[in-house]
Amino acid sequence: MAAQAGAPDSALRDLEEALGLGLTADGDVGDAVAAEGAYYLEQVTITEASEDDYEYEEIPDDNFSIPEGEEDLAKAIQIVQEQATDTQILEQKTILPSRHAVTEVIEDFLCNFLIKMGMTRTLDCFQSEWYELIQKGITELRTVGSVPDVYTQIMLLDNENKNLKKDLKHIKQAADKAREDLLKTQKERDFHRMHHKRIVQEKNKLINDLKGLKLHYASYEPTIRVLHEKHHALLKEKMLTSLERDRAVGQISGLQATLKNIDVGHNFHIPEIKVGHSIEKENMPEGPTQKGLRKAREQNKCKTKMKDNAKV
Template sequence: MAAQQGKNSSALRVLEEALGVGLTDAKDTASAVAAEGAYYLEQVTITEASEDDYEYEEIPDDNFSIPEGEEDLAKAIQMVQEQATDTQILEEKTDLPSKRVAPEVIEDFLCNFLMRMGMTRTLDCFQSEWYEFIQKGITDVRDVGNVPDVYTQNMLLETENKNLKKDLKHYKQAADKAREGLLKTQKERDFHRMHHKRTVQEKNKLINDLKGLKLHYASYEPTIRVLHEKHHTLLKQKMLTSLQRDRAVKQMSRVQATLMYAEPGCSNSVPEIRAIPSHEKENAPEGPAQNDLHEIREQDKYKPKMKNKTDSKFPTDMQPNPNLYFCKENNHPAKFDYKLNNIFRLHSLPVSCIAIHPRKDILVSCGEDHVWKLVGLPKGHVLLTGCSHTDWLSHCCFHPSGNKLATASGDTTVKLWDLSKGNCILTFEGHGHAVWSCTWHTCGDFVASSSLDTTSKIWDVNSERCRCTLYGHTDSVNSIEFFPYSNTLLTGSADKSLSLWDARTGKCEQTLYGHMHSINDATFAPRGHIIASCDSCGVTKLWDFRKLLPIVSIDTGPSPGNEVNFDSSGRVLAQASGNGVIHLLNLKSGQIHKLMGHENEAHTVIFSHDGESLFSGGSDGTVRKWS
């Protein structure tokens, strides 16, 4: 037994010496690591002086053995030294984060180490003594601490390294993409900068040219002003001359009638009276008969004229609409290829309406400058000017015979004009607000008007009074028109509805709904079978007048449609738009053609009687001829 204990003690001494060398070399390293809170090793010093006096405990386990041979000891010493070296390297180069440490108790570390070295007996001896100290309370596990798992830390570092490489690759790709975008943006910037410089140069050049043109035009303005004044003076002289001529002719006819009935029985021997030239009139002496004629003329001037105050009667048996036969015989193809032919500068303010004379090549234009002008075609000479209204003109309409004109104005009145004399012969007053539209009955004895006061009125020309007021609309009545050769009236209102009225009774016969916005204008086709209407958002609708149902809706918005009119054949509809475009609608094919020529808003449009020309008025005060 003593020999066996001596043998074991010699083996333990050798192991302790081997371990002591490794532990002594790793003293500082272990202390530094323990200072960081990772783990620490307790220093045990074995001296040669206490070697003989040390008392070893008996190991009851017979299987306990110490590996023999110098190779095993050298291997154990080498491993301890390598472990100490690794610990020193980790201490110098690697800062292990405390949050990612996988803790491992000191006994597991030592057990694993002894197991890897194959020192099973030493392991059994260590375990028995370790747990015995723990049970006796000699060793406190909480004071021992933990040993960091270097392998786990290496795995975490490798994972973090992979993530960083992946992020680095992603950032490189993003940087390359950003570099490409930057190069593209720089190229676009250079292109736009060059384009901007070129635009600025062109702008400066245009400004200089415009200044030069203004100066050049300013030099001609006095001459143009003088020529305009001379032109108006000559026109006035021409008008006065024509009026004097008409008065002279009437005077001649009166003198003839006076001489014819002055001497009874001598009617057959009345001498022929001829017109005396103006140069002879100045030198010819006046006789007693001429003096008497002057006195009679002066007396007749101040005598009150008797007027027929009886009311006119609405015709019951109207003649058939001649446009029915005209449209059937008129088989010429519809014309759409209109081109701007001429520009008539007639008004200083926007043109509100254009009307074509029923028989002659004459048109009338109304403007917001309070005047209307009678213009001869095709050259556009102003033949007559009317300026009795005190506010802007909104609409005009020729008498069926063509010798009278009706005008509607913002001064709440409707005026009738005698075109042969050029003066106002009758004024209808009764509306509470501006009058938007007016129209003649086919018989020529009635005028209808629509107003902002939500009413329409029918005026009797002979009795000079309002025969009827049409109530029913809830908003401004913007347009009114008589059905050709009938007593039916059509009105379009800002309350988004169309109404059909019986002019004889003043009752609303039918109301048409379908527009979503205020209706600006409505008109009949020449044959009377179709109604066209346009609203403030550019929507034009066609209605079947016989069935009183909508046919089609055309949207040319969002600019408002100001006026619509058919051509003489009834196959083409023209619309004046708020964006300055004239839209031509082919009712047969449904195609829309556009006429571009107005610089600003187009207010009115109308066809000539033969359909070869088209006239439009704009907000710039001009009337444009298209042919």
């Protein structure tokens, strides 16, 4: 009996040393057993039983009513007791049977551990040696027992910790990428903001230049108006001068024809051509053409008088 009782403890110690846990030290186990006595941990799994095949009985409301004419105390107490009994029966029928899950044995625990760590060759060696010992009839291996619930909880917590670390790694990568995108977006924002400010400054400068040009051109409007008036006056003078020139050319051509006739010897009286001047021309000074015409007219008068005197 002592050998059989010490076998599970030694197997548990070997398992703890292999896993590096050290949860059941010799001193701690001795103190705990002496203080509180031996205790065992058992893993329990509660499963939901199928309720599809269960038939519920419906109790009509008339059974709970007190019939008329029998309202004495004894009948009322009896009815209440019957209702309580029916309720207890229904509660007993609806209680689901509890099932305890079988705890994981040590060999399964070790196999799962080796599979998890990827130690396939160690797993093959362990299984071959383990089942070889079982076939030889060594019954002490069967008395090792099951793995306490604490080891299963540690494995579950370890798996959860690894999953959380993976999630944390992915979240950090996503956060780093988001930070880089944010910095890039901020740089682009600053660039576009500076570009916008520069464009606004250039626009304001162009607006000020445009206002200055408008004021500058507005100061030229009186000068342009005076130049237009002078231009119209010069056009009028040009038209008057061209008309006077045409008239003078006609007079000169007539005088030349008269002089030719006089030279030939014909007695022809040169009529005096009177050129009507307008009121505007009287005030204007004589030009070179007018002076030439006046001199030619005086010479013709002198020649005519001399010829008349010679004939007499």
